[in-house]
Amino acid sequence: MHSTLDILLTGISDDVAETLISSIQKESLTMEMLLSCFDPSSETWWVNIKAKEVPVPLSESLWSVLTECFQFHGQTRGLFDVGLKACKTREEVLHDPRNIGMKTIILDERFHTVKFESSQSGFDFGAIGKGLLLRQIDKILDGFEVKNGFISFGGSSILTRGHHPHGGSWPIGLRSALGDLPIFYMNNHSASFSRTFPEGTDDCVGHIINPLSGMPVKTNRLAAILCECPVKAEVLSTAFIAAPFEDAKTMAENFKPSRAYLYEYDDTILKRAFRYDP
Numbered sequence: 266m267h268s269t270l271d272i273l274l275t276g277i278s279d280d281v282a283e284t285l286i287s288s289i290q291k292e293s294l295t296m297e298m299l300l301s302c303f304d305p306s307s308e309t310w311w312v313n314i315k316a317k318e319v320p321v322p323l324s325e326s327l328w329s330v331l332t333e334c335f336q337f338h339g340q341t342r343g344l345f346d347v348g349l350k351a352c353k354t355r356e357e358v359l360h361d362p363r364n365i366g367m368k369t370i371i372l373d374e375r376f377h378t379v380k381f382e383s384s385q386s387g388f389d390f391g392a393i394g395k396g397l398l399l400r401q402i403d404k405i406l407d408g409f410e411v412k413n414g415f416i417s418f419g420g421s422s423i424l425t426r427g428h429h430p431h432g433g434s435w436p437i438g439l440r441s442a443l444g445d446l447p448i449f450y451m452n453n454h455s456a457s458f459s460r461t462f463p464e465g466t467d468d469c470v471g472h473i474i475n476p477l478s479g480m481p482v483k484t485n486r487l488a489a490i491l492c493e494c495p496v497k498a499e500v501l502s503t504a505f506i507a508a509p510f511e512d513a514k515t516m517a518e519n520f521k522p523s524r525a526y527l528y529e530y531d532d533t534i535l536k537r538a539f540r541y542d543p
Contacts, residue, residue, distance in 0.1 A: 268419030300390040313387040320378035344504040346476035350387030362479040395422040396499030425451040455495035457502035475507040485530040492522040517541035
């Protein structure tokens with residue numbers, strides 16, 4: 266997934282750690298072969314080619330992922346969308362929102378097939394893939410009865426268990442040129458951080474597409490989600506970047522994360538902020 270997976274576990278033997286890491290590596294490869302839209306040996310890569318022509322039967326694993334993604338699509342008012350592969354360019358290209366995304370993708374419940382109604386449709390699971398793998402890793406940790414640990418996936422997706430060796434929690438914060446976010450004190454939690462523009466670059470074209478407009482998001486935003494589920498954390502942090510503030514409020518009330526923040530900036534000056542801290 267083009268990211269580094271850093272794992273810190275305490276209270277286990279070297280032998281257990283070696284076996285556990287091997288299990289995580291196998292699960293990572295399985296997920297990559299299922300969801301990568303860049304690797305010709307992955308199922309998603311072939312679906313993106315074939316489904317433009319004919320209905321394509323899916324494996325049970327990919328079918329399960331897609332049905333979950335469609336649920337999130339509805340729960341975020343269409344702002345979470347894994348059907349925007351053809352829109353992921355580095356150019357400010359206007360796409361007709363009627364002909365892109367999951368609204369143009371047909372799932373057949375009976376035969377578990379998928380068909381693209383638009384040539385501009387295609388799957389890109391970048392907005393949820395890290396969360397899906399972290400959820401599987403969490404199950405692996407359960408199997409090895411790991412009580413305390415910290416896992417960072419690319420620095421933007423975090424999974425924790427138990428507590429820090431020298432404290433009652435894992436304190437996590439995100440430092441940015443836009444300012445520091447509030448600290449998340451994590452135990453058995455997940456966190457996801459998203460930005461419109463990658464930190465430390467001069468990009469002026471956002472990497473997150475607004476599926477309702479067909480354009481990259483250009484507003485300078487930063488989202489932070491603390492949640493029990495790593496998948497929901499990823500979905501919300503992505504959807505928040507494109508969401509009107511009133512929709513972010515509604516989504517937070519529906520998903521009920523532990524905490525959620527959305528910041529909007531003019532250069533480095535904070536213009537407005539949304540906080541969900543029940």
